Structures are given as structure tokens and as C-alpha cells.
Amino acid sequence: MRTYNIVLKFILILFFLSLFTPLQAAENNDRPLIFGVHPYLHPTTLIERFTPLTDYLAKQMGQDILIRVGSDYNDHIEAIIQGKVDFAFLGPSLYIKLTQNNKQFTPLGRLSFSGKKLFRGAIIVRQDSNIKSLKDLRGKKFALGDPDSTLSSLLPISMLSDAGIQLEDLSEYTHLTNHHNVALSVLLGKYDAGGVKEEVLNEYQSRGLKAIQWSPEIPTHLFVARAGLPQQKINTLSQLLQNLHKQTGASDILQNIKKGTTAIIPAKLEEYGKLRELIAPLQGTLPLETGN
Amino acid sequence: MKNIFPRIALISLVLLFIVFLVIGNMFIYNQQRSNYLNDFKESQQTDIKLLSQLAREGLISQNYALIEWFFKTWGQDYQTVVSLNLKNHNGFALSKYKRRIAATGDTITLTNNIELYDGSYTITLISDTIDIESKLEHLQLQLFLVNLGATILATLNIWFLFRHFTIRHLQQETRLRRIAEEKLRKQEVNRS
Numbered sequence: 001m002r003t004y005n006i007v008l009k010f011i012l013i014l015f016f017l018s019l020f021t022p023l024q025a026a027e028n029n030d031r032p033l034i035f036g037v038h039p040y041l042h043p044t045t046l047i048e049r050f051t052p053l054t055d056y057l058a059k060q061m062g063q064d065i066l067i068r069v070g071s072d073y074n075d076h077i078e079a080i081i082q083g084k085v086d087f088a089f090l091g092p093s094l095y096i097k098l099t100q101n102n103k104q105f106t107p108l109g110r111l112s113f114s115g116k117k118l119f120r121g122a123i124i125v126r127q128d129s130n131i132k133s134l135k136d137l138r139g140k141k142f143a144l145g146d147p148d149s150t151l152s153s154l155l156p157i158s159m160l161s162d163a164g165i166q167l168e169d170l171s172e173y174t175h176l177t178n179h180h181n182v183a184l185s186v187l188l189g190k191y192d193a194g195g196v197k198e199e200v201l202n203e204y205q206s207r208g209l210k211a212i213q214w215s216p217e218i219p220t221h222l223f224v225a226r227a228g229l230p231q232q233k234i235n236t237l238s239q240l241l242q243n244l245h246k247q248t249g250a251s252d253i254l255q256n257i258k259k260g261t262t263a264i265i266p267a268k269l270e271e272y273g274k275l276r277e278l279i280a281p282l283q284g285t286l287p288l289e290t291g292n
Numbered sequence: 293m294k295n296i297f298p299r300i301a302l303i304s305l306v307l308l309f310i311v312f313l314v315i316g317n318m319f320i321y322n323q324q325r326s327n328y329l330n331d332f333k334e335s336q337q338t339d340i341k342l343l344s345q346l347a348r349e350g351l352i353s354q355n356y357a358l359i360e361w362f363f364k365t366w367g368q369d370y371q372t373v374v375s376l377n378l379k380n381h382n383g384f385a386l387s388k389y390k391r392r393i394a395a396t397g398d399t400i401t402l403t404n405n406i407e408l409y410d411g412s413y414t415i416t417l418i419s420d421t422i423d424i425e426s427k428l429e430h431l432q433l434q435l436f437l438v439n440l441g442a443t444i445l446a447t448l449n450i451w452f453l454f455r456h457f458t459i460r461h462l463q464q465e466t467r468l469r470r471i472a473e474e475k476l477r478k479q480e481v482n483r484s
Contacts, residue, residue, distance in 0.1 A: 041357075042357055042358060042361045044361070044365075045361065174354070176354055176355075177355060177357075178357055180356070180357035180360070181354060181355060181356050181357045184356035184357060184360065184386060185354060185356060187384055187386075188356065188380055188384055188386060189380070189382060189384070190354070190410075208384075
């Protein structure tokens with residue numbers, strides 16, 4: 001009777017475990033990966049730009065990948081920290097902010113433009129404007145991008161500061177949601193000047209914009225994995241992204257993300273150290289610790 | 293004279309029938325064209341009203357990129373749109389979509405003003421009637437085929453009717469002539 005009870009209990013335990021094990025396994029394998037993007041462009045445009053990449057990765061990994069566009073830059077950062085996204089694309093200052101207190105976010109790779117690993121932005125004005133230099137901006141209206149945007153917000157503020165102009169010295173400044181809004185608001189005459197990345201200036205130059213000062217060159221946008229993503233997935237994603245340029249049809253996928261992109265190259269936290277120092281006073285971040 | 297008469301009558305009747313059809317077709321064609329144009333203008337007016345609402349929201353919330361993107365996408369998705377512009381009071385075009393193919397047929401231009409606290413904006417939508425022309429061409433072909441069929445049927449019908457009545461008339465005449473001849477022949481036999 002006692003043996004019978006032990007056997008019965010053992011069978012029950014096995015049965016109980018068997019109910020959960022497949023479900024858990026299924027959850028891990030079947031759950032789609034979530035790829036996050038910050039809203040540096042219009043959300044629909046971003047989905048169109050990244051869909052070829054996520055389709056490629058999903059096919060290679062045998063797992064669905066969904067795209068999540070953050071409602072703003074901060075929402076995007078929070079989504080990565082809270083694990084709402086499994087891997088993400090983000091700008092340099094967002095990466096600096098993300099790794100401010102936690103270095104557990106593995107960089108998977110960053111964009112390279114024909115071997116060029118840096119990009120820049122500019123302070124823009126209308127071509128018919130009397131503003132010739134940053135010093136002329138005192139008392140003028142200035143358009144900024146998202147508060148966490150490197151090239152449309154943090155660096156322009158830093159550049160103005162270097163020219164001796166604080167935000168209080170402007171007659172008005174506003175944070176708009178993306179680079180295109182900054183460019184169009186300056187063209188419409190709503191603001192006298194603004195900060196945008198070079199790609200956006202090139203797009204609107206023929207419509208009447210010009211640069212009065214270029215920003216320092218900074219490391220490019222990058223892909224990171226959330227903390228706690230299984231190492232196997234991190235390795236697979238890293239390899240797939242960094243070997244993408246060797247695949248047939250890769251050029252279209254890369255060009256779709258950003259015109260001129262030729263490869264995704266390895267990224268290191270240290271590469272963002274200079275930028276961290278540059279924007280530290282604005283972000284409240286600490287300079288990069290040596291060896292991190 | 294007897295041979296010519298039915299032919300002239302047949303041709304006259306067929307011509308009359310064709311004239312009737314042409315007039316009927318013209319009426320149908322013009323009526324349809326007018327209906328299509330009115331429906332099109334109505335739908336364009338609804339579209340420009342909706343575009344104005346979206347533009348107003350975008351301008352107030354300073355989401356200019358949304359307007360630019362939406363106008364461009366909207367223009368590309370509708371093949372009838374020749375151009376779609378949103379200009380401010382200084383003449384700067386926030387959005388200026390222009391179709392690659394030049395306008396064909398008639399064009400319809402609609403404008404709408406958006407008045408905001410800091411200035412006015414004008415939306416201009418130019419569309420052509422390419423869709424309507426295509427529908428009307430299809431209608432023309434249908435009408436032509438139907439008319440051709442109806443004309444052939446009517447002609448055959450009239451021809452058969454004429455033929456039928458003429459033969460009956462001739463047969464009757466032949467029969468009467470034969471009776472008369474028989475009578476004459478009998479009278480001659482009696483006389484001799």
C-alpha cells in the first residue's frame with residue numbers, strides 16, 4: 001500500500017510537471033521578439049524602414065519579430081529598461097542615457113556609412129535669413145527636437161552654450177517631436193533656427209535651408225539587446241546584424257534603414273565616451289568610467 | 293417602282309431607328325457624365341474637408357512632418373490627384389505633392405483656407421477626370437455594341453416583315469391572275 005502511494009505521488013508529480021514544461025517551452029520559442037525604435041521619424045516611415053530588416057532577422061531566426069515605435073524618446077528608453085522590447089535601435093545619447101546606471105545592455109552593432117563610423121548635425125536657418133552665426137541667435141526663436149535627441153536637442157544646446165547663449169537668452173524655444181518638424185518649422189518661419197541631423201538638412205536644403213554651424217562628429221546609431229535576453233539570442237542577433245552586409249539583398253535592407261548605410265559594425269560602449277562627456281552637463285550623466 | 297419602294301422604306305426605317313438610338317445614347321452619355329462629375333466633385337469636396345481637418349490638427353500641434361507625410365502618401369495613393377499643396381500666407385509650401393504624369397482630360401481645382409491664430413494656410417487640390425473618362429469610354433463601347441446589335445436585329449426584322457408582306461401580296465396577285473386567265477380560257481372555249 002505504501003509503495004502504491006509513492007508510485008501514485010510520483011506519477012502525479014510527473015503529470016503535473018508535464019503540464020507546465022511544454023507550455024513554458026512553447027512560450028519561450030513562440031513568443032515573438034519585440035524590436036524597439038525611437039520616434040526620430042514619423043512612426044509609419046520607421047515601420048517601413050525597419051520591416052525589411054526584421055523580416056530578414058525573423059526568417060534567419062525562425063521567430064517572429066514585431067516592431068514597437070516609442071511614443072517619445074523617454075518611452076523608448078523605459079521600454080528597453082523594463083524589458084518591453086528585446087532589442088532596440090537607438091541614437092547615441094539615448095544609449096548614453098540607457099547605460100548611465102546599468103551597463104547590462106549589450107550593443108549588437110552600429111551603422112557604418114561606407115566605412116565612416118561618425119555622423120553629424122547642424123544648426124539650420126532659412127537661406128534668406130540674416131542670421132550668420134550662433135551669436136546672432138540671441139533673442140531669437142529656436143526649434144529643438146525631442147529632449148533626448150542627440151543632434152536635434154542635446155548637441156545644439158551644447159553648441160549654443162559654447163557660443164555663450166543659454167536657453168534663457170532665446171526669446172523662445174520648443175521641443176518638437178522629430179528632426180523633420182524642426183526643419184519644417186524653420187522653413188515655415190515659426191522659428192528662426194533649429195537643430196537637425198545632416199540627413200534631414202540635405203532633404204530640405206533645396207527648399208530653402210542652410211547650415212550656419214556643424215556639430216562635432218559623433219558615433220552612429222546602434223542596436224542593443226535588453227538586459228536579461230538569453231546569451232544565445234544576443235549572439236545570434238549580433239552575428240546576423242554584423243554579417244548582414246555579406247548577404248545578397250543586404251544593400252536594400254541597409255539603405256532602407258538610412259541612406260548611405262553600408263554595414264552594421266561592432267559597437268563598444270567606450271566609443272560613446274567623448275559624446276558622454278560633451279552632453280553630460282545637459283543629461284546629468286557621469287563621464288564614462290575607464291574600462292567600462 | 294415596287295422593287296425600289298421596300299428598299300427605300302427599309303433604309304428610311306433603319307435610319308430613323310439609328311437616329312433614335314443616337315439621340316437616346318447622347319442623353320444617356322451626358323446624363324452619366326454629369327452624374328459621374330457631380331459624384332466626383334462631391335467626393336473631392338469631402339476629401340479636401342478631411343485634409344483640412346488633419347492639417348489644422350497638425351499645424352496646431354506643430355506636427356508638420358505628419359502633414360507632409362500624409363499629403364504625399366494620400367496623393368500617391370489616389371491616381372486622380374494631379375497636385376496637392378498646402379501653403380502658408382508667405383507662399384511657402386509645407387506640402388507640395390505633384391503627380392509625375394501630367395493631367396489628362398478636364399481638371400477640377402478645389403481650395404480651402406485654414407485660419408489659425410498665427411496666419412492662414414491654403415490647401416489646393418487639383419484632380420483630373422481620368423477615372424471618369426475611363427468609365428465613359430467603357431460606357432461608349434457598351435452602348436456601341438448594344439446599338440449595333442439592336443440595329444442588326446431591327447434591320448433583319450423589318451426586312452423579314454417586308455419580304456413576308458411582299459410575297460403574300462405577289463402570291464395573291466398571281467392567284468387572282470391565274471383565276472382570271474382560267475376564266476378567260478373557259479370563255480374562249482365556250483365561244484369556239
